Amino acid sequence: MKRWLEQHAKAVQALAAIVTMLAAVAALIGVKVQIDASAQQAREQSARDIYREFLSLSIARPELSEPDHCAISGSPMEVAYENYLEYTLYTAEQLRSVSPDWDATMLDHLAAHRAALCAPGDWSDDTAAVRALLAQFKASQCAEPVEPCAN
Numbered sequence: 001m002k003r004w005l006e007q008h009a010k011a012v013q014a015l016a017a018i019v020t021m022l023a024a025v026a027a028l029i030g031v032k033v034q035i036d037a038s039a040q041q042a043r044e045q046s047a048r049d050i051y052r053e054f055l056s057l058s059i060a061r062p063e064l065s066e067p068d069h070c071a072i073s074g075s076p077m078e079v080a081y082e083n084y085l086e087y088t089l090y091t092a093e094q095l096r097s098v099s100p101d102w103d104a105t106m107l108d109h110l111a112a113h114r115a116a117l118c119a120p121g122d123w124s125d126d127t128a129a130v131r132a133l134l135a136q137f138k139a140s141q142c143a144e145p146v147e148p149c150a151n
Helices: 002-007 009-060 077-098 100-111 114-118 128-141
Strands: none
Touching: 002 009, 009 077, 077 100, 077 114, 077 128, 100 114, 100 128, 114 128
């Protein structure tokens, strides 16, 4: 056996180097998979935290989550409502980045804001994900015109 090792030492060394290199590559791939899984878990937790905060805000301010658009329009509460709506869209964006399964939930939340979302507006500053969700919302909710407020 010793003689065989002496005769094939270079081949054994080359094989050992290849095995070491493969182990290093496997370790690098494993680290990358672990980092990606950890990042995905962090995104999911962050999205759940944002949704929980959104629900808390909706409970604390029901006049914003189920608004009377005619009463809000032109009132001091209009700015608060616009910010609430932006936070709703931000929540939808964060949830959508984790999973499209959240779309139905957020579309249900957006239904209460039909008057604001179906009105002409510039959403070009929003992300592609928000614009896609708004397009989906408008396709299903904005076919019928929104009734104007009585003056």
